[in-house]
Amino acid sequence: MRKVGTPLMSKPRLTAPSRSIPLFVILLVTLAVHGPLLLMQLPSNSYDANTHMFFAGHYANHWFSPWNEKWFGGMSQTTYPPLVHQWIALFSHVFGLTGGYMFVQLIVILLLPVGMYRYALLWVPEREASYAALGTAFLGSLAMLVYQSGQLPTTAAAALTLNALPFFYSWTRDGSMLSLLKGVVISMAGAAAHHVTFLFGAVLFALPVLWLSLLDREESEQKSSSGAMLVRAVMFGIVVVASVVVVLLPYFVSLRQNPITQLPIPHGSRDNYILSPHSGMNFWIIPMGSLILAIPYILFKGSAERRLRPLLFGWYVTTLLGLGGTTPIGRLLLGRAYEVLTYERFTFWATLMALPFVGLLAARVIDRWARRGAVLLGVAAAFSCAMAVSWVVFNPINTGTLNLKPMIDFLNREEHSKYRYITLGFSNQFAKLSTYAKAGSLDGDYNSARLLPEMTTYGAAQLYNSKYFGTAGMEALRAVLKHADQYGLRYIFVHDRYYEPLLAFAGWRPTEVYDNGATELWTKDDVPPAKHIDFGNAVPPPWQGVMWGLVPIGASLLAILVVLLPDRRRYSETLEFPLPETNELPLREAN
Amino acid sequence: MNKLLPVLLIILAAALIAAATIHSSSLVPATTPEGAVRALLNQVKARDAVGAYQYVATASNTAPDDFKRDVFGQESNLRTYSSLQLFDTKVLREDDQEASVRANLEWASAVGAVRDTRDLKVVREDNSWKVIWPVQSRPKVPPQVIPVNYLRWDIVTRGLDDDWGAQNVDAPRVRIISMNPVEKDGDFILLGEIENEDTVPGFVSVAATLIGKDGQVIAQEESFDKISHVLLPKEISPFRIDFPNVSRDRIKSVHMQPNAMLVPASADPVMGVMHQALNKDARGHSVLKGELMNQSGQTVNIPHVLATFYDSAGKVIWVSDGYVDQSLAPMTPVAFSIGVRDDLASQIHSYRVTVNQYTRDRVQ
Numbered sequence: 001m002r003k004v005g006t007p008l009m010s011k012p013r014l015t016a017p018s019r020s021i022p023l024f025v026i027l028l029v030t031l032a033v034h035g036p037l038l039l040m041q042l043p044s045n046s047y048d049a050n051t052h053m054f055f056a057g058h059y060a061n062h063w064f065s066p067w068n069e070k071w072f073g074g075m076s077q078t079t080y081p082p083l084v085h086q087w088i089a090l091f092s093h094v095f096g097l098t099g100g101y102m103f104v105q106l107i108v109i110l111l112l113p114v115g116m117y118r119y120a121l122l123w124v125p126e127r128e129a130s131y132a133a134l135g136t137a138f139l140g141s142l143a144m145l146v147y148q149s150g151q152l153p154t155t156a157a158a159a160l161t162l163n164a165l166p167f168f169y170s171w172t173r174d175g176s177m178l179s180l181l182k183g184v185v186i187s188m189a190g191a192a193a194h195h196v197t198f199l200f201g202a203v204l205f206a207l208p209v210l211w212l213s214l215l216d217r218e219e220s221e222q223k224s225s226s227g228a229m230l231v232r233a234v235m236f237g238i239v240v241v242a243s244v245v246v247v248l249l250p251y252f253v254s255l256r257q258n259p260i261t262q263l264p265i266p267h268g269s270r271d272n273y274i275l276s277p278h279s280g281m282n283f284w285i286i287p288m289g290s291l292i293l294a295i296p297y298i299l300f301k302g303s304a305e306r307r308l309r310p311l312l313f314g315w316y317v318t319t320l321l322g323l324g325g326t327t328p329i330g331r332l333l334l335g336r337a338y339e340v341l342t343y344e345r346f347t348f349w350a351t352l353m354a355l356p357f358v359g360l361l362a363a364r365v366i367d368r369w370a371r372r373g374a375v376l377l378g379v380a381a382a383f384s385c386a387m388a389v390s391w392v393v394f395n396p397i398n399t400g401t402l403n404l405k406p407m408i409d410f411l412n413r414e415e416h417s418k419y420r421y422i423t424l425g426f427s428n429q430f431a432k433l434s435t436y437a438k439a440g441s442l443d444g445d446y447n448s449a450r451l452l453p454e455m456t457t458y459g460a461a462q463l464y465n466s467k468y469f470g471t472a473g474m475e476a477l478r479a480v481l482k483h484a485d486q487y488g489l490r491y492i493f494v495h496d497r498y499y500e501p502l503l504a505f506a507g508w509r510p511t512e513v514y515d516n517g518a519t520e521l522w523t524k525d526d527v528p529p530a531k532h533i534d535f536g537n538a539v540p541p542p543w544q545g546v547m548w549g550l551v552p553i554g555a556s557l558l559a560i561l562v563v564l565l566p567d568r569r570r571y572s573e574t575l576e577f578p579l580p581e582t583n584e585l586p587l588r589e590a591n
Numbered sequence: 592m593n594k595l596l597p598v599l600l601i602i603l604a605a606a607l608i609a610a611a612t613i614h615s616s617s618l619v620p621a622t623t624p625e626g627a628v629r630a631l632l633n634q635v636k637a638r639d640a641v642g643a644y645q646y647v648a649t650a651s652n653t654a655p656d657d658f659k660r661d662v663f664g665q666e667s668n669l670r671t672y673s674s675l676q677l678f679d680t681k682v683l684r685e686d687d688q689e690a691s692v693r694a695n696l697e698w699a700s701a702v703g704a705v706r707d708t709r710d711l712k713v714v715r716e717d718n719s720w721k722v723i724w725p726v727q728s729r730p731k732v733p734p735q736v737i738p739v740n741y742l743r744w745d746i747v748t749r750g751l752d753d754d755w756g757a758q759n760v761d762a763p764r765v766r767i768i769s770m771n772p773v774e775k776d777g778d779f780i781l782l783g784e785i786e787n788e789d790t791v792p793g794f795v796s797v798a799a800t801l802i803g804k805d806g807q808v809i810a811q812e813e814s815f816d817k818i819s820h821v822l823l824p825k826e827i828s829p830f831r832i833d834f835p836n837v838s839r840d841r842i843k844s845v846h847m848q849p850n851a852m853l854v855p856a857s858a859d860p861v862m863g864v865m866h867q868a869l870n871k872d873a874r875g876h877s878v879l880k881g882e883l884m885n886q887s888g889q890t891v892n893i894p895h896v897l898a899t900f901y902d903s904a905g906k907v908i909w910v911s912d913g914y915v916d917q918s919l920a921p922m923t924p925v926a927f928s929i930g931v932r933d934d935l936a937s938q939i940h941s942y943r944v945t946v947n948q949y950t951r952d953r954v955q
Contacts, residue, residue, distance in 0.1 A: 274612045299597035309596075316600055320607065327607035470699035471676045478703045482815050485798055498672060501701045501893050501949045505816040507796045509854065526796060526850035 020130035026113045030137035033385060034109045037147065038102040042389070046150030047397055050431030051445040053097050055080060056088035057435045060097070063089070064549040066250065066540050070434050071444030072452055073420065073487055073533045078250035078540050079449040083192035083552045084108075084153045097435065105146060108156040112136045115162025119205075120356040122169055122212060123311050132359035138381035139355075140289030141348040143388035144282075148397065154345050157197035158352065160190035160559070165209050172213040172232045173224065182562050184239050189559040191244040192552035195251065196341065198244065201349050204321075208314035208353075215307055247555050250544040257537050258451060266459075266469065269343035273326045283324060286391045287347045289384025291354055298357040308357070315353040322347030402429045404436075406514050407493055410521070411437040418529040420489045422480070425496025426464045433493075440530065442480055442489055451535050452487075454479035467498050474502070481506050488530025492522040620719030621646060624690030627713050627720035628680050632694060635662055636675045648714050648721035661726045667892040667951045668918035672701035688715045692722075693873075702816070702893070702914055710873045732922050737888035741858035742823070744792050763793030765851040768827065771907050772845065775932070779837040782907045784829050784899065785849055787822035792856035795822050797830045800846040801837060809841060810834050817912050819897065819947050821856050828945060829899035831910040860887035862894065862919065862946040869931065869939065877936040879911075880928045883946060885919035892918050895947035896927050903940040919948075 043049045055077055058068045063086075066077040077085075084104060091100035117133035124132065136142065145151045167183030170176055191198035210233050214226050245252060273280030285292070302312025320329045324343040331338045365373035411417060417438035423430045431445045442452065443463040450456050458476040460469035466477040480489065481502070492508060494500065495518065503522050512521040540548070621627035627646050634643035640659040647658055664670030677697040684691040690713045698705040712723040770783035779801070787793045798813040812832050819828035867881030879898050885891050893914060900909040913929035931939070 272611055274608070296597075299600055303596035303600075304593045312600075316604075320604065323608070326611055327604070328611050329607055467699075467701070470674065471697060471704040474699055474701070474703050478815075482812065485813055486811050497951070498701050500951070501669070501672065502703070502816075504949045505702060505820075505895055505947060507794075507813075507815070507818075507820045509794065524796075525794070525852050526798075 020127040021134055023114065023117060023130070023133070026117070026130065026134045026137070027110055029134060030110055030113050031106075033137045034106065034146070037389065038106050038109075041098055041102055042147045042392070043102070043105060043150050043152075044098055045396065045401070045428075046146070046148055046392075047428055048445075049101060049150030049152070050428050050435065052085060052088065052150065052152050053101050054431045054435045054445070055082070055085040056092060056100065057097055059086050059089035059549075060092045064542075064545045066545050066548050069440045069532075070437075071441055071446070072450050072455065073440065073442050073530075074535055074539070075444060075446070075449035075451065076250075076254050076538060076540050077449075078254045078544060078548055080446060081153065081192050081195050081248060081251060081552065082548060083189065083556055084156050084194075086549075086553050087556070101152065105152050105155070108152065108159050109137075109142070109146065111159035111163065112142070112155070115159045115165075116352065116355055118166045119162045119352075120359055122166060122209060123308060123356040124359050128356070128359035128363045130359070131362040132355035135355045135358050135362075135381060136352070138385040139287075139348075139351050140291075140384040140388035141287035141344075141351040143385050144287045144392070145344065145348055147389055148282075148392045149344060151345065153194035154197055154348070157190045157194035158201060158345075158349065160186050160193060161197065161202055161205055162352065163563075164190060165205055168206060168233075168236055169209050169213050171236055172210060172229045173216065175224065175228075175232060178565065180236065180239070182565070183236060184243055185555065185559045185562045187240045188243045188247050188555040189552075191240075192247050192555050195248065197345065200341070201345070204314055204318050204346075204349060205353070208310035211310035211313075212307065215310070243555075247551050249551075250540055250548045253544065254538070254540065267342045269324045270330075270339070271325050273323060279324075280326075282391070282395070283344050284322065284326075284347060286388050287344065288351065289387055290380035291351055291358065291384065293380070294354060294358050294361055297361050298354055301357055301360060311353060311356060315350055315357075318346055318353055319350040322350045397427065402426065402495065402519065403515050404429060404433050407433060407519070407521075408436045410512070411439040411491070416491070418488070419491060419527060420487055420530045421491035421493065422489065423464045423493045423495070424466070424477075424499040425494060430462070430464045439491075442487055451538050452480070452533075454483060467496070478502065478506075481508075484524055484527055487533065488527060490524055490527040493519055494522055495519045620717075621721070622719065624685055624692055624713035624720045625680050625682050627722050628692045628694055628711055629678075631722050631724075632675065632678045632680075632696070636678070638663065638674065646722055647724045648716050650714055650716070651722075651724045651726075653724055653726045657726045657728070658724060661724075664916070666890055666918040666920070669700055669702065669705070669893045669914055669916040670698075672893075673698040673705065673916070674700075676704070683710065689713070690720070698916075700914070702895075705914060705916070708872075708874065729920065729923060732920070735922075737886075737921060739859055739888065741861065741887075743855075743857040743859070745855045746853060760853055762851045763787055763789035763791050763795075763822075763853055765789070765793055765795050765822070765849050767797065767847055767849055769907050770847065772839070773908075774839045777836055777838070779834040779839055779842065781832040781834075781845065781847075782829070782910045784827050784907060785818070785822070786827045787824055787851070790824045791853055792821060792823050793851040794820055794854040795828070795849065795851045796820060797832065798848040798850065799832045799834075800848070801834060801842050802844045802846060803841050804843045806843070810837055816895070816947075817897065817910060819945055821854065823856060823858055829897055829907065829910045829943075831912075860885055860889060860891055860948060860950070862886065862891065862948065864896075864944040864946065865924065867942070867944055869936065869942075872928070877931040877933050878928045879931055879942060879944070880926065881944065882924040882926050883915065883919055884924050885921050888921050889950060890918050890920050891948045892951045893949040894919050894925070894927070895949070896929055897945045897947065898929055898931075899943045899945075900931065900935065900939045901941045901943075902938050905940075908938055909935050 058077060068075055068077050087104045088100040091103050095103055113133040113136045116136045117129050120129035120132035145155055164183045164186035167179040170179035171183055214229060217224060217226060217229060268279040269283045271279035273284050302308045320327050322343050362377050365377055420440050420442055422441055422443045434441050445462055447461050455476055458472040460473035460476045463477055463480060466473035508522040508524050510520045511523045621630050631643050631646035640663060644655050644658050647653060675696060676699040679695050681693045682690060683693050692711050692713055694709050694711055696707045713720050714723060765785055765787050768784050768786045773780050781799050785795060785797055796814055800811045801809040803809045812834050814830040814832050817831040822828055863884040863886055865882045865884055870878055870880050872878045883894055895914050897912045899907055902908045909932055911929050911931060915927045917925045919925055
């Protein structure tokens with residue numbers, strides 16, 4: 001006997017959301033996942049974070065002077081797009097350099113789901129797009145880039161690229177000038193954040209979107225000719241390239257004057273991941289995380305639905321590139337650039353491209369298994385993120401942290417900053433030391449900025465890691481040590497005894513110890529004070545300094561402004577009729 | 592299409608991965624003498640001692656541990672700081688059962704690139720080719736007490752507040768006692784000797800600046816590791832300063848800059864040089880061969896040999912150097928060999944060998 005008032009339906013199940021997740025909820029979840037990790041300053045031990053803080057530290061003190069004498073005996077900061085560094089520099093006056101870095105990284109991480117939501121809406125319905133956006137917070141590849149690689153500019157450029165793509169789509173389909181403006185300005189900001197992402201990532205992302213807009217043309221009422229759409233796409237490309245050339249003009253001038261001619265430098269992401277399992281774990285398994293389980297779905301769903309095929313091909317090519325030396329495709333497609341690029345970013349882009357598919361899969365899982373499905377997805381997502389963060393913790397890139405304070409104090413004491421120094425065995429701690437030391441170094445952490453022939457002649461990266469580059473590394477170190485007198489190189493901080501024999505035979509003497517002997521200072525007493533090294537036209541003229549200080553940051557401010565401009569209001573909306581069917585009819589008992 | 596496409600994409604990915612991954616196993620038995628040497632060296636390059644030893648012939652009479660010590664080093668000698676970077680091989684002679692293969696090796700080491708040539712005998716064993724890799728066993732020195740009574744100079748500073756570089760004493764008096772500019776293969780080279788004329792030890796180096804005919808500086812270089820930096824009183828060291836790609840015609844004058852600084856020093860360890868003689872190596876090039884004997888009680892980890900060659904007039908005509916990849920255990924002779932310019936071999940009237948050293952637990 002049924003009680004009065006009991007619904008006809010069986011007991012209602014606790015269901016998982018069958019509507020899209022609001023964007024602010026997604027942002028809150030993202031903040032909850034990454035906020036504490038950034039508050040703990042986890043990225044400060046990553047590979048590149050200290051390098052970016054070094055660049056930012058220079059802008060904080062010399063906004064309009066891109067010539068930095070602290071690395072390589074002198075280098076131009078116009079060799080690296082400045083946007084992210086300049087934002088860190090601005091916030092460093094509030095939060096300090098490290099705090100500024102974390103704050104900008106947080107903003108970038110929050111921009112990613114917004115961009116993903118907008119990007120995924122091109123491919124999938126709103127609900128699925130919201131799942132895709134939520135997925136960005138848990139991406140293993142994102143966690144690896146942020147907490148292990150410290151590639152803030154790459155993540156920033158990817159977030160901006162994702163945000164620009166819907167405007168590119170809209171412009172190619174509808175010819176909306178406002179979309180063109182927004183798309184171009186956001187792309188400019190993206191290129192000002194990271195040029196490589198712009199050059200390679202934008203193409204990998206944009207071509208499938210262009211293909212999609214051509215496919216959608218056939219199904220829409222308002223038909224533009226495909227020729228017109230292609231012309232618009234080319235126009236977009238030309239305007240973006242022209243704008244980027246203006247925004248990064250000093251970068252291109254520097255590249256033209258000093259083309260990157262250095263020999264290839266080894267990187268684990270170019271390994272064959274099967275033959276080098278550790279590289280495979282680090283650069284593919286961990287970044288992909290639970291997304292590996294979705295690969296069959298991506299292949300079959302992308303093949304089955306014509307509209308998703310461009311995304312499938314884009315994802316497929318990007319994934320193959322992300323496999324580094326595991327396939328020959330990177331070498332074939334990229335040629336000489338293959339040896340210059342690193343491939344963890346391609347895997348990151350591949351995971352971003354996979355997310356719209358994952359949104360579809362998530363919706364299907366939730367529809368089928370409701371709460372259990374949602375829990376399963378949540379566990380898989382959390383697993384991806386947690387594995388990446390724990391991998392970074394349990395496989396630290398540094399075997400131990402160095403107490404840099406006494407060395408910084410030494411270099412800033414008395415007249416020691418009149419001489420130059422290098423470090424050996426310091427790993428990425430070198431960048432941190434150089435950020436706070438007044439003295440200049442002959443070493444540096446950004447290969448493309450090197451001008452000294454002793455360093456560009458050999459296929460080795462940083463001097464502090466010379467031994468890892470075999471003969472090339474040690475010969476580069478020998479070449480620099482041979483010219484110690486010319487360059488005023490007087491101090492060498494040694495944290496790896498491997499380098500002692502060379503220093504001993506080359507005329508250096510240990511003079512001080514730090515950290516109970518863990519680090520030794522070696523000196524060469526007859527070295528004269530460092531003189532300014534004449535790099536000729538590599539030093540940017542003042543107009544470039546002004547341009548570098550105003551235009552890239554201006555592009556980002558302009559991007560914020562134009563995004564706030566309202567889109568063209570639709571005065572008439574087409575309503576679907578009849579109303580779409582819902583899975584559950586609202587049944588009520590008659591009173 | 593819907594079902595075919597994913598299958599095609601999977602097959603394509605698998606084929607691409609296979610293309611980059613599948614190579615012939617490097618541990619298969621060698622079918623040629625050169626293959627055996629290459630396989631062995633590939634394993635050495637991969638720092639796989641067990642894998643490399645599989646290609647060592649039993650006729651070598653070399654135990655696995657001895658082989659490992661020989662290839663990968665021991666007692667912090669130079670080989671422990673080295674890894675095989677490159678090699679090339681060439682068959683010199685081959686018949687059904689035996690062959691001779693020359694291997695040119697380039698090691699990346701803590702002191703830079705070290706190049707070595709080995710002529711390896713390869714024999715057929717159990718239907719495959721294997722390499723004879725003899726390892727010279729080190730004589731066992733009986734337990735003994737070695738009294739250390741060499742001179743030692745310490746320096747007393749004013750206190751901890753003294754900045755380490757500020758010396759308020761005169762630098763030791765040093766003098767360049769001979770110098771000879773030569774040109775070779777497009778490089779300009781300054782050779783000579785420097786003497787510590789003082790009664791205290793000095794830490795010396797020699798720098799040189801080339802002035803061009805227009806009065807401008809052409810190049811600046813220094814002796815780097817081609818000198819003994821620590822000179823005891825009255826001790827003489829050769830030096831050599833190389834100026835790559837500088838023609839003698841461009842040079843108007845040379846400004847020499849000997850530098851010296853008072854440092855604490857010890858005459859210990861003393862290393863004797865024995866049985867030195869000019870010879871030809873396997874390739875027919877002139878070499879100076881000999882043996883080093885550590886007469887002290889502590890192992891010298893990395894010896895560095897400097898040889899000065901004189902003509903009949905007593906003029907320095909060449910300075911060459913070489914690192915020895917074996918450590919010097921007390922009272923145990925170790926062979927060395929350093930290259931000599933073939934074109935000068937006939938002019939060499941006499942030579943003098945000095946030995947630098949790096950001892951891991953005692954850096955001067």
